[in-house]
Amino acid sequence: MERYEVxxxxxxxxxxxxxxxAAKDWVETKIQQGALGSDxxxxxxxxGETWYTPGPSEDNPSYYRWAQE
Known part of the structure; x- marks a missing residue:
């Protein structure tokens, strides 16, 4: 089983x-295609850790910050 599940x-x-x-890249690609980051x-x-991206940073709309829950 793969370690990182989106x-x-x-x-x-x-x-x-x-x-x-690779998991982060997959999510960012989907976001750039029009999906919402919080999805x-x-x-x-x-x-057992979880990462999420709330959306683009204010100073760089094409960069998504990752945070841990």
């Missing part, structure tokens, strides 16, 4: 990877 807002797994960066979160199956 979950949609209804907790459906939509992407999984052994690379956190996706990344869950680490080993540590």
């Amino acid at each position: 979950l949609y807002m209804d907790h459906t797994r939509v992407f999984a990877s052994d690379s956190l960066q 996706y979160s990344i869950f680490d199956t080993k540590s």
Whole structure:
């Protein structure tokens, strides 16, 4: 099982990877295609940590900040 699972807002797994960066890249690609940033979160199956992106930063609209829940 891949370590990093990208979950949609209804907790459906939509992407999984052994690379956190690959998971973040997948989410950012979906956001750039028009999906809302808050609809996706990344869950680490080993540590139990979750990352989410609330949206673009104010000073750089094309950059999405990641935060841990």
